[in-house]
Amino acid sequence: MTHTDTNPSTTTPDVGTPPVGPRKVVLVTGASSGIGEGIARRLSAQGHHVVLAARRTDRLDAVVDELRRAGHSAQAHALDVTDRDAFERVVASVVDERGRIDVLVANAGVMLLSRLDALLVDQWDQMLDVNVRGLLHGIAATLPRFTSLGSGHVITIASVGAHEVVPTSAVYSATKYAAWALTEGLRQESAPGIRVTTISPGVVESELAQHITDPHAAEAMTAYRAASIPADAIARAVAFAIDQPADVDVNEIVVRPTRQR
Structure with missing residues (x-):
């Protein structure tokens, strides 16, 4: 299983052709490292305005610079996604600016x-707070703006763990x-013009497994993570979903190493 807030490449990717349509304002959570940073690098290099949000402000500032x-x-x-009011303030600030x-x-997870x-x-609670409530807080903060605008796009970075249990x-x-499930429900309930995508990464190069404190789980991860792909592989999937014409909604993408079965 893998996900976010990890160590990516520190170089801006070669993005090739510019995005389809006008530049967009994109908020990426968990953007201080890993998949989030990789997404921010690719989208900003493609010409979008990217708002990087995370708790580690020193790292955010370095990347933005x-x-x-x-x-x-x-x-x-600065954003802790478990703080609903803070999420609302960040979104309001972005819209004001x-x-x-x-x-x-x-992406935060x-x-x-x-x-x-x-x-x-306590770790169960932490995962529920970040991975579930953090997503709900993001939806609550952005959905009214998207509805008012008549357009918008929610992209959830889930995991192959959404499709398997070990x-x-x-x-x-x-x-x-x-x-x-929340993202799929949002897709079905959203007004025309609002797009919804779930991207489920497999094993991505990261420091994520280093936060596992259970010795049995940490040992199991060593073999599981033997084959991995770079964070930019997920960033390319995000860019693909964003760059589709407005009448195309890419609903779900699973991205994993060729060797991960």
Whole structure:
């Protein structure tokens, strides 16, 4: 299982052709590293204005400074996605500054694997808070703006853990299935003009597994993560979904290493 807030390439990718349609204002959560940073780098290099949000402001500021020196449009906002009021303030600030918000990439997530009988209840709560409530807070903050605008795009970075359960992944997989279900429900309920996408990464190069404290789960991850792909592989999927014409909604993408079965 894998997901976000990890170590990406520190170089801006070669993005090739510019995006389809006008530049968009994109908010990426969990953007201080890993998949989130990779997404921010690719989208800003493609010409979008990217708002990088995360708790680690020193890292955010460094990335934004690098992107701006490369001529890209980016800004940083401190954000703990578990704080609903803080999420609303960040979105309101972006709309005040830029006049609109077009895309939410709900990427912030934690993966604290353990067997249920290890009873790491605080870690269960943390995953529920970040992976589920954090997504709901993002939807609550952006959906009214999208509805008012008549357009918008919610992209949830879920996990292959939304589609499979293995020993030690019960709670993590439950949170990622919840993220998948919430996003699918949003897709079905949204007004015309609002697009909704779920992207489920497999094993991505990251520091994520280093946060696992359960020894059995940490050992199991060593073999599981033997084959991995770079964060930019997920960023390319995000860019693909965003760059489609307005009448095309890419609903779901699963991206994993060729060797991951």
